[in-house]
Amino acid sequence: MEGGRNIVEDLVESILDYVRSDYTDYAVMINGEWGSGKTYFWNHKIRKKIESMQLNGKRFTTIYMSLYGISNLEEISKKIFIETTQLMDKNLRKFMDENEQTTIPEYAKTGLDMANFFGVTQNGNKVDYGDFFSTDDKVLCFDDLERANVDVIDILGYINNFVEHDHIKTIIICNEKELSTKLKSSNLEMKTFIATYLLDKQGELNKADKPMVEKIQDKIEHVFDKANDYERIKEKLIGETFEYAPKFDYIINGILMRYENNPDLIRFLRESTRLIISTFERSGTRNLRILKHALNDFRKVYEMVNKSYPNTSHRVMQTMLIFTIAISFEIKAGKVTKDKFVNIKDNEEYKAILVSSRVLLDNRQFYIKEFDNNYYYNFKSDYRFFKFIEYYVRTRIFDMKIFKNDMEMIRNTIDTENLPGYKRLLTEEYWKISDDEFGGVVDSVMTDVKEGNIELIDMVKIYAYFSYFSKKKLIDIDIKTLKNVFFTGMNLSSLKSKYCPNVEEELNKIAVENWNDDMEEILKYFNQLNTQLLEKQYKEKAEEIFKCIPMRMEEFYEKFDKECMNIPIFKYYDTFQLFQRISCATNEDIVLIKEKLLDRANMYPKEIEPEMKNIKQFKQVLDSYLEGKDTTIKIVMLKEFSKTLEVILDKYKLTFLPKKDEAVKKQ
Numbered sequence: 001m002e003g004g005r006n007i008v009e010d011l012v013e014s015i016l017d018y019v020r021s022d023y024t025d026y027a028v029m030i031n032g033e034w035g036s037g038k039t040y041f042w043n044h045k046i047r048k049k050i051e052s053m054q055l056n057g058k059r060f061t062t063i064y065m066s067l068y069g070i071s072n073l074e075e076i077s078k079k080i081f082i083e084t085t086q087l088m089d090k091n092l093r094k095f096m097d098e099n100e101q102t103t104i105p106e107y108a109k110t111g112l113d114m115a116n117f118f119g120v121t122q123n124g125n126k127v128d129y130g131d132f133f134s135t136d137d138k139v140l141c142f143d144d145l146e147r148a149n150v151d152v153i154d155i156l157g158y159i160n161n162f163v164e165h166d167h168i169k170t171i172i173i174c175n176e177k178e179l180s181t182k183l184k185s186s187n188l189e190m191k192t193f194i195a196t197y198l199l200d201k202q203g204e205l206n207k208a209d210k211p212m213v214e215k216i217q218d219k220i221e222h223v224f225d226k227a228n229d230y231e232r233i234k235e236k237l238i239g240e241t242f243e244y245a246p247k248f249d250y251i252i253n254g255i256l257m258r259y260e261n262n263p264d265l266i267r268f269l270r271e272s273t274r275l276i277i278s279t280f281e282r283s284g285t286r287n288l289r290i291l292k293h294a295l296n297d298f299r300k301v302y303e304m305v306n307k308s309y310p311n312t313s314h315r316v317m318q319t320m321l322i323f324t325i326a327i328s329f330e331i332k333a334g335k336v337t338k339d340k341f342v343n344i345k346d347n348e349e350y351k352a353i354l355v356s357s358r359v360l361l362d363n364r365q366f367y368i369k370e371f372d373n374n375y376y377y378n379f380k381s382d383y384r385f386f387k388f389i390e391y392y393v394r395t396r397i398f399d400m401k402i403f404k405n406d407m408e409m410i411r412n413t414i415d416t417e418n419l420p421g422y423k424r425l426l427t428e429e430y431w432k433i434s435d436d437e438f439g440g441v442v443d444s445v446m447t448d449v450k451e452g453n454i455e456l457i458d459m460v461k462i463y464a465y466f467s468y469f470s471k472k473k474l475i476d477i478d479i480k481t482l483k484n485v486f487f488t489g490m491n492l493s494s495l496k497s498k499y500c501p502n503v504e505e506e507l508n509k510i511a512v513e514n515w516n517d518d519m520e521e522i523l524k525y526f527n528q529l530n531t532q533l534l535e536k537q538y539k540e541k542a543e544e545i546f547k548c549i550p551m552r553m554e555e556f557y558e559k560f561d562k563e564c565m566n567i568p569i570f571k572y573y574d575t576f577q578l579f580q581r582i583s584c585a586t587n588e589d590i591v592l593i594k595e596k597l598l599d600r601a602n603m604y605p606k607e608i609e610p611e612m613k614n615i616k617q618f619k620q621v622l623d624s625y626l627e628g629k630d631t632t633i634k635i636v637m638l639k640e641f642s643k644t645l646e647v648i649l650d651k652y653k654l655t656f657l658p659k660k661d662e663a664v665k666k667q
Contacts, residue, residue: 039173050139060139065141140169255295279326301389323385327393346405421443422448446485452489541563542569557596566608571614587634590641591637615648623642
């Protein structure tokens with residue numbers, strides 16, 4: 001942090017040295033990325049120091065102009081004139097004759113006609129421009145050079161006019177990276193047209209000595225070499241270029257100053273400075289402007305939560321802060337189209353995408369996983385997607401209904417004093433539970449364990465905690481008794497629980513050391529029950545999907561493609577029922593289903609191997625039905641279906657089952 005302060009103070013001192021110099025015929029440039037705080041730096045660090053400086057008994061006046069959107073040089077003159085008039089009006093002391101106007105310095109000449117236009121006269125006499133346009137006590141600052149709509153070469157030439165002739169101290173603030181992009185890409189169509197025309201005239205167009213694109217590019221650079229013009233005029237005009245890339249810690253105080261009228265918010269933000277900085281760094285951009293907007297949005301979030309849900313925990317507020325900053329950068333820094341988050345309706349769906357192993361049709365799942373890994377790296381929180389914040393940042397509408405839905409969900413699951421004891425163990429560090437509360441929490445958890453009220457994977461986690469508590473003598477229950485209670489509870493829990501696909505990830509959330517020393521039996525039993533839950537899940541899925549044949553085929557194809565290509569779904573459905581359904585389908589659907597089965601066997605042979613026993617049975621049922629049947633188109637289609645099943649089954653004999661002679665050798 002100290003290093004950042006020195007860099008900034010050195011930069012301020014260098015610019016003040018330039019202003020103090022007796023004679024200069026050059027400007028200085030401050031170069032830095034968009035949103036990195038250059039304008040803030042001018043306003044709060046340089047301008048005030050220049051204006052408080054006394055040199056040979058005189059004070060300096062600064063004139064600041066943003067060139068953003070300026071479309072002609074006249075507008076710059078008008079801006080200088082207006083700025084100067086505002087500054088100097090109260091100091092007007094005398095008037096001058098028309099002849100004396102020749103003393104007006106170069107940079108203000110274009111303001112003359114505008115003086116009449118704006119009516120800057122007093123008692124019908126003309127203003128003494130020579131007085132308030134005196135140049136030796138002015139410092140000009142031009143900001144946003146790269147954002148002007150005038151050719152940058154013309155602007156620099158214009159600025160050079162009064163820097164060289166009037167020796168006015170001039171500071172130019174810009175983002176040179178953007179400037180070079182702009183110089184190369186402006187009027188590209190026109191440049192390409194002219195370059196092609198010239199190449200044609202010179203007979204170069206049809207020569208095959210190098211690629212056409214390269215030829216045109218070379219010709220454009222030769223004829224329209226603005227970049228070189230820029231370098232030439234910059235060399236003449238700019239005496240020194242200072243890079244502005246301050247350490248973030250140094251300027252965060254400046255951003256937080258704006259919240260001083262909200263002491264609770266500023267205290268919370270100051271406590272969370274490290275989180276703000278790490279989230280900002282993880283965004284991969286140096287754009288402080290987006291961060292300012294994000295913190296402003298968070299102020300609204302903070303105030304609404306404190307007003308309507310005052311007992312919300314510190315941890316949830318911190319997660320909201322991370323999320324507000326992260327989502328702001330993702331949406332506003334042009335990194336992602338806004339619709340990546342549109343269809344995620346709540347935290348549960350967000351988490352489901354994270355743990356899902358299936359491949360979706362779009363790349364949203366990959367993006368969400370990257371987003372989560374990036375911004376929540378090393379920050380454990382059960383609730384980390386807030387729809388009301390995402391909606392607010394994306395649409396600028398603070399939707400009270402979404403806000404209430406999210407907050408009620410948070411309150412009922414992870415963030416309330418009435419939270420079940422086991423949830424407290426899983427969502428906050430156990431040592432934060434006070435000694436007075438600890439006994440009550442243990443009793444309530446044991447009751448929920450005995451009644452099987454806890455999700456199966458959470459049972460495993462809680463056993464790790466209780467085993468740890470038992471070893472540390474925090475509870476008076478021995479390990480053997482503990483295991484018996486948990487085995488019984490796990491049986492009851494498995495009747496209500498869902499299959500857990502990401503066991504390792506879930507177990508990584510256990511926050512006690514050496515938790516796996518005593519876990520072998522519990523983990524083994526959990527895996528057994530979890531496998532049963534997967535079987536149950538697949539049976540339900542098979543029932544739901546195969547019921548769509550033959551009447552709701554579009555629904556069948558959609559679900560089958562999305563959910564069943566790489567899972568052995570046929571293992572979980574009765575082969576006779578399957579035969580009845582497929583034999584009632586249209587000929588076209590019979591062909592399509594057959595092709596899908598073949599595709600699956602080629603794409604995911606290992607994953608669907610467990611269903612082959614059922615596929616074999618299905619083929620036997622199909623073949624016995626076809627025996628002796630008169631030939632119709634449907635019968636032909638079903639025979640083709642049977643042949644495809646034969647191809648698939650043969651593939652497995654060859655690929656996965658040992659050949660007879662190999663099996664004999666092994667025996």
